[in-house]
Amino acid sequence: MTASKDTGQPQLSSKPPVSGRGWMLRGARAAISIPAFILTSAFVGFAGMARETGLSLAETLLMTGAVWALPSVVVLTGAMASGMGLIPAAVAVALASVRLMPMTMALMPFLKVPGKTKTWHLLIASHFVAVTAWVYAMKNLPDLPREGRLPFFIGFGGGVTSFVFVATGIAYMLVERMPPMAAGALVLVTPVYFLCSLWGAARMNADKAAMISGLVLGPLFFLYFPGLDLLWTGLLGGTLAYLATRFWRRGLS
Amino acid sequence: MTEAWWWPYVMILVAGWFATDVWRWLGVFAGGKLREDSELFIWVRCVATALVAGVISKLVLFPQGVLGDTPIWLRLAAAALGFVCFLALGQRVIVGVLSAVVFLLTGWWILGS
Numbered sequence: 001m002t003a004s005k006d007t008g009q010p011q012l013s014s015k016p017p018v019s020g021r022g023w024m025l026r027g028a029r030a031a032i033s034i035p036a037f038i039l040t041s042a043f044v045g046f047a048g049m050a051r052e053t054g055l056s057l058a059e060t061l062l063m064t065g066a067v068w069a070l071p072s073v074v075v076l077t078g079a080m081a082s083g084m085g086l087i088p089a090a091v092a093v094a095l096a097s098v099r100l101m102p103m104t105m106a107l108m109p110f111l112k113v114p115g116k117t118k119t120w121h122l123l124i125a126s127h128f129v130a131v132t133a134w135v136y137a138m139k140n141l142p143d144l145p146r147e148g149r150l151p152f153f154i155g156f157g158g159g160v161t162s163f164v165f166v167a168t169g170i171a172y173m174l175v176e177r178m179p180p181m182a183a184g185a186l187v188l189v190t191p192v193y194f195l196c197s198l199w200g201a202a203r204m205n206a207d208k209a210a211m212i213s214g215l216v217l218g219p220l221f222f223l224y225f226p227g228l229d230l231l232w233t234g235l236l237g238g239t240l241a242y243l244a245t246r247f248w249r250r251g252l253s
Numbered sequence: 254m255t256e257a258w259w260w261p262y263v264m265i266l267v268a269g270w271f272a273t274d275v276w277r278w279l280g281v282f283a284g285g286k287l288r289e290d291s292e293l294f295i296w297v298r299c300v301a302t303a304l305v306a307g308v309i310s311k312l313v314l315f316p317q318g319v320l321g322d323t324p325i326w327l328r329l330a331a332a333a334l335g336f337v338c339f340l341a342l343g344q345r346v347i348v349g350v351l352s353a354v355v356f357l358l359t360g361w362w363i364l365g366s
Contacts, residue, residue, distance in 0.1 A: 034347070037347075038346050038347050038350065041350065042350075048318075049312075049317060049318075051318075052317040052318030052319070053317055055261070056261075059261050059262070059265060062262065062265050062266075063265050063269055066265060066266065066269060066270035067265070067269040067270055067273050068273070069273050071301075071305045071308065072269065072272070072273045073269070074308055074312070075304070075305075075308055076264070076265065076268060076269045078308065078311070079264075079268065080261065080264055081317070086263070086264060086267060086268055089264060089268040090267060090268035090271070090272045091272075092268075092304070093268050093269055093272040093273060094272040094273075094275070094276070095300055095301060095304050096301055096304050096305055096308075097272065097273040097276050097301070098276055098297050098298075098300070098301045099276075099297070099298055099301045099302075100273065100276040100277050100280060101276040101277070101279050101280040101283070102280070102294050102297075102298070103280065104276070104277050104279075104280025104281060104284065105280045105283055105284045107280075107284075108280070108281060108284030109284065112284070119281065122281045123277075123278055123281055126274075126277035126278060126280060126281050127274060127277060129277050129280070180319040181319075181358060181361055181362070183318070183319055184316075184318070184319040184320040184322075184323065184357075184361070185320075185354045185357055185358050185361075187312070187316055187317070187318065187319075187320040188313070188316075188320060188328065188331060188332070188353060188354060188357055189350055189354065190312060191308075191309045191310075191312040191313050191332060192331075192332055192335040192336070192349055192350050192353040192354075193346060193349075193350055194305060194308070194309050195309055195332065195335070195336050195339075195349070196335070196336065196339040196344075196346040196349040196350070197346050198302060198305060198306065198309075199336070199339070199340075199344075200339075200344050200346065202302075204295070206295050206298070206299050207298060207299065207302050209299075210298070210299035210300070210302040210303040210306065211302050211303070211306045212306070213303055213306075214302060214303030214304060214305065214306025214307045214309075214310075215306045215307070215309060215310045216310075217303070217307060218306065218307025218308065218309070218310045218311050219307075219310050219311060219314050219315070221307070222307075222311055222315065229307070230304055230307055230308065231304075233303055233304055233306075233307035234300045234301065234303050234304030234307065235300060236303075237299075237300075237303030237304075237306070237307065238296065238299035238300030238301070238302065238303035238304070239296070239299070239300065241299045241302075241303060242295060242296045242299040242300075246292070246295075
């Protein structure tokens with residue numbers, strides 16, 4: 001919590017009362033940030049992947065805007081590429097995005113003004129919960145006055161989302177004209193981005209163990225049980241990692 | 254993929270949008286009631302992490318399109334180097350991503366020429 005004031009951030013506190021719209025604008029301005037830039041490059045990589053998989057521009061953009069969580073987007077793209085059915089694909093995506101629930105839960109106490117905030121406002125704001133916006137919000141929202149937080153967060157999330165949406169569309173159209181090497185390198189951005197940010201977001205050994213078992217089991221299940229391989233990787237790899245680290249944490253209790 | 258033109262959109266809305274946003278909505282309603290460090294959530298997070306990790310290694314080992322033309326060891330080395338740089342240089346994601354991309358492009362260029 002010590003390095004929460006980056007030098008490039010606009011000064012957010014200690015100003016006279018600001019309207020809801022004013023807070024939203026400030027949030028949108030704060031969206032121009034390094035994490036947002038990295039996220040954009042990861043989505044640009046996704047645009048390359050989507051094109052190679054055969055998704056249309058409209059499908060790629062709908063996925064970006066409506067799903068708005070890169071792991072789910074990538075899992076869904078993989079599921080559609082391998083012709084998975086609707087239900088298995090939905091289960092795989094739901095498993096990949098389950099972590100959004102505890103993340104949203106942890107954010108709610110910051111956003112809510114008890115007795116004043118309307119639930120449907122929170123439901124709208126919750127769409128922007130994804131690793132990038134969440135990390136930023138958990139770090140910076142506590143410094144803002146309570147009434148300013150929800151509009152600020154919506155402005156921030158909306159800003160990042162619109163920027164990434166446009167960048168993804170442009171990248172999709174440009175990939176075809178790129179030299180093949182550049183397009184190929186873009187496809188590598190996504191896995192490396194995940195590799196680093198998953199490890200960085202890991203809070204305990206269980207997360208790291210799950211990551212390692214998933215990395216190993218993923219290709220094995222893909223080769224020997226294609227089709228539902230992602231589901232098995234998640235369920236088996238995750239459970240193994242959980243049980244092993246639980247045993248390590250607290251023995252056989 | 255299936256025949257009808259609208260099928261991909263149904264997939265995206267049901268298997269993508271709904272399957273993702275439902276967790277966010279549940280998070281709004283459950284906010285403050287469930288504990289984030291309960292055993293159930295640790296397990297759930299493990300499953301989600303392993304699933305996404307499986308996606309990562311599939312993307313590196315069996316990529317779609319032009320990246321698939323590169324030798325498998327080059328992709329593995331690029332991803333590994335990116336991760337090592339990320340760990341060694343203060344856990345900055347941008348460092349990991351950039352070093353992996355630079356390594357891949359250099360190797361690809363040397364092999365191709």
